[in-house]
Amino acid sequence: MTGFSFRLAKASLAALAAFSPAAAMAQDGFAAPGQIGLQTSVTPIMDSITVFHDNLLMWIITAITLFVLALLIWVIVRYNHRANPTPSKTTHNTLVEIVWTVVPILILIVIAIPSFGVLADQETIPDGERGYLGANIFSSGEVAVPAPELTIKATGYQWYWGYEYMDDGVNFASIMLNDEERASEKPDEPRLLAVDQELVVPVDTTVRVLVTAGDVIHAFAVPSFGIKVDAVPGRNNETWFYARETGMYYGQCSELCGKDHAFMPIAVRVVTQEQYDAWIAQAGEGDLAGANALLAQAE
Ligand SMILES: [Cu+2]
Known part of the structure; x- marks a missing residue:
């Protein structure tokens, strides 16, 4: 079974956003100045983190x-x-x-169970069968997620990320643009987050990410996806x-991870399946520039 339904999750999130100032102030894709809430969720995992935070943790913290x-x-x-x-x-x-011993224990148990x-x-890679909590974290509803169709290896280096599309023979380094490069190449993208080559993935697709490092320990994190994984040398x-x-x-x-730790951003471009197919085909022939030109045309 590879079907999936996010209607319930979306409905719950919409209801949540109506009374959550945190959700209302969040900005897509990256943190905005003055933002106090979590970043906008675009995955079932981040849905569950958002609901867990806004509907349980915040109330407990406020009461205490x-x-x-x-x-x-x-x-x-x-x-x-x-x-x-x-x-x-x-x-x-x-x-x-x-x-004062028993009450904190009870509070921690209440937090621990949904956590x-x-x-x-x-921690569980989807197989198309298992249900996930998503925004239904406190109800019996579950979100079905298809098995991964794509595996990408992300390797942390001092100080950039290397990406490898395991099934397509495509690999490249993703390096932050400095101010001059950004101004001339990608003026619309945020400072210190724009990179020369983004990770490109298709929408509505489960992507497995293998995370490792080539020198010291890094960590691969994308807040809107709700993922953060240590990148450890010699370990996947x-x-x-x-x-x-x-x-x-x-x-x-x-x-x-060292002096330029703050300057090795992760940029993920989520595109339609058709755009991705065209991009990966071109990139698979060793023509990354041409593949990116196809994406730019499609926009
Ligand atoms: Cu680092």
């Missing part, structure tokens, strides 16, 4: 913060030197100690994404 604030105010007002000149000599209260579900989804880590919207999505190396 307000509770601690109320305790502080109470202590400051009621037990300051003037209001309470003779302090209590109490050193133990068994009931209070049990409460493990999201973690299991991230695995992740996956299923992007349901075309566009540019950016990430950055997320493991401190």
Whole structure:
């Protein structure tokens, strides 16, 4: 079975966006100045992370913060030197100690259960059968995701990414454009995120990503996809994404790897299947420039 349905996920997300300032302020593809929410989700994994964060974690964090604030105010007002000149000599209260041990444990259990579900989804490459939580994280609904049709190897180097399309013999380095290069080549793309050659993938397709490194530890992360995986020399880590919207999505190396750690962005261009087929065919003949020209024409 390779069918999939995101209608439920989309409906839940739309309802969520209606009352979530975080979702309303998020910008597509990359972080915007002043942004306070998570980046816009375009994958089932990021759907589940977004719902987990906005509908559970934020409420718990808010309640705990307000509770601690109320305790502080109470202590400051009621037990300051003037209001309470003779302090209590109490050193133990068994009931209070049990409460402040058990209540945090219960809160952590409430957080851990859905968190493990999201973690299991991230760690499990789709086979077309298994259901994923997506935006239905707190309901019984599941999102079906097709098995991977494409495997890409991402290798972190000091300080750029190398990409290899395992089945098509296409590989290239992806290097950040400096200010002059960006101004002349890609003025519309964000500073410090634009690269000379983006990773190109088809929309509505499960992509398996093998992540490794050639020198020191890096990490491959794309927030809109909800993925972040360590890139360790001599070791293959695995992740996956299923992007349901075309566009540019950016990430950055997320493991401190040396002086230019901040300057090895990840840029993913999600295109239609037809555009991808044309691009990979041309790139497979060793003509990356021609392949990119095809993409530019199609836009
Ligand atoms: Cu790094």
